Amino acid sequence: MIESFFDPRLFYAVKQTLILASVSTFFAGLIGLPFGIAAAFHPRSEQLRKILSLPFGVPGLIAAFAWIAILGKSGWLIQIFQRFGFEFDFLYSLKSVILALVFFNIPFVALLISLAISQIPQDQIDVARGLGAKPFRVLKDILWPSIRSAFAGSCAQVFCFCMTSFALVLILGGGPQVQSLETSIYRSLRFGEPQWDLAIAASFWQIILSLIPFFIFYLNRNAFAPASFSAPLRKIQKNSWNWILSLLTILLIAPYLLFMIQSVPTFFRIENFYEFIKNISGPLWLSIKLGFCAALLTLCINCFLLWLAYKKPRLKPLLELLAQAPSGISILVIGIGFWILFSRWIDPFEGSFFAMVILQSISFLPFSFRWLRWLEEKRSPLLFEAAQNLGASRTRAFFSADWPRWKTPVAFVFAMIFGASIGELAALSLFYSEKLMPFSVLISRLLSQYRFEEATAVSVLMLCLSLGSMAFIVTKFSRNPNL
């Protein structure tokens, strides 16, 4: 058992994971930071933020297919290069995984930065500029203090996202030369007799690595401490470069949209379209239910933890740790643990909707908690008390004083978890059954039954469902100009 912790294969995976996660985080942060600042000052910043939130709904599996459709040997971009006589061999390597991860995570960093800037009072910037401060000085003294906490938090989260990335590494990595701890866990549990010793050792190293960003964050806590503002609305500035930023924002979701467009002819090649629709209606409905329940449960747990932290400030560090602990643990490991526990009472092969929802909620909790924590930190007790003094009950006071500020971020988080839940595969693959088969499992099943056309069609539908639902929720609830 002990020697498994020092297995050379595992050390190789640790090294690769570290390279993958740190390089991807570096570039996602490097590009995401200016992107987010620029997006915050864009006249259509609200629309840009809506677009930036969409990639969260893209399942890793589909993102990998999208990159193959573009950069694969038969991908359209490579075909164009070849027509002009350029040989371009990029996919199935460490570079391609990093590219996909950077593309996937730039929107996340940019979105958080843009949201943080939207909290800065415009008069502070105006006063600084009026006193002759150059843009760099404004950035250094006004913007940076207010966004550094969001920047550090988003980078820490991106590091964890990259470290536990599964489908992108598995499909775009190209084999044992590129593997992460997450794929090592998968391989040690998936085939033949599960190799628990290797899986446990890989999980151990994964938890250790996931603590790195938080450790750095802790060591530099003063440098990353958030500046406090009670923010009135910001004004927006217009300049001629805005259209470039709009184009770049669209570029971030272009691979997925192009995959969708490119796959449309697949629908016409399906032999019995009526039967296909009939067969996918069950998984479609299940995926919607699953996404809804997982998002709702995650929010409920999150709100409960926030309420508890508000009521018992002494417990706050413990609750924060509790909420963020799952971010460094593979969902496969949590799932297998849950599976072992669960199988003592019920046949896990019969499938369990309940287990799927719980497992997904646990894995999405850290993300949700980081996103919503600032709401509790920046709540305005004065308004709440004023509402109570006017005779409103606690619930009524909350809905009058706090809910308008909570509504949009809560809707954002709901939409993101809903989208991510639809595309999640690891947790679902442990608890599905013939009667409980969500979309992501159905795609794997169709692929394993050589029904490639139908698998592509279901992938497109899944992408439409997750992107569509996110766009709908974000548009519907994004009325607050601050978000």
Place this chain on the structure above:
Amino acid sequence: MRPLHAEAPSELVLYTYDSLLAKGGLGPALFEAFEKKFQCKIKALANGDGGQILTRLKSDLDRKKPTADIVLGIDQNLWPAFKKYAEDFAPQDLKNLHPIVLIESGFVPFDYGVFSFIADTKNLKFVPKNWNDLLNTQLKRKILLEDPRTSTPGLGFILGVQQIVGADKFNDFFKQFSKQWLTLTPSWSQAYGLFLKGEAPLVWSYTTSEAYHQAHGDSKNRYRALEFKDGHPIQIEGAILIKNSKRNETQTKLSKSFLEFLISKEAQALIPEKNWMMPARKNVPLPASFKNIPQPEKLFKSTFSEIEIKNLLKAWELSSQ
């Protein structure tokens, strides 16, 4: 529990892998024929792949609630892991099977496949003729392979290298060969999907894949199975009767009848065009699409223990990194 009334039709429960139950595949055709002949009901439960079936059997045992009677579709490399769950049963018709498919009592072979590379002749410039040709620089990043840690054809490849290229050259072979593959996919279907998309001109599959293309309109012989003079590894698929399953006498009889039926002329005739594998039984008429596929003379049947496979995988992983 299943009904035990004499008048109720008996039910046979099977664990199998996903692709065997594919629409138009072997599973549905085989079960329909058996149900008709024996007036019973077959309940087939798909469990992903062999590894998941094993986990399920273990879980059934832990919970003391055996569910299935038969496991259909394990290969000879998974057999050592399944052995402890199998009842020692040998159908009478075993003598009519090809000798190469016979493994051990308890493992009932029903088909076999000869592993080989399938070439997209339209896009392949250099055609390998033996295993060492695979290391030719002209094939750099031109090969699609399955991951041996998650796929049986992938495992078949590395066991083939061990047997054909030689145990002493195993590490050196993979040190060089790791530069040749474009990617390793988690399963055969993903590798084949990428191959058909044109991602690479060579894919590790079965000689019968050529027959599949022939039967599906490949009149120009674009997709060809390559024959290597130094030999080909084979995969043997089999079924087992699960030990200690809570069966009554009728169900036990029915389970044994199913295994007998599996290697009967009637069931074996379904194998070629329903599972795209070679029938385990001798003298089964083959469809026209199978007539021109390569029939390699040297075939290698792997019979490695669990530990040996584990060590080989470890050696492969270290030399490929």
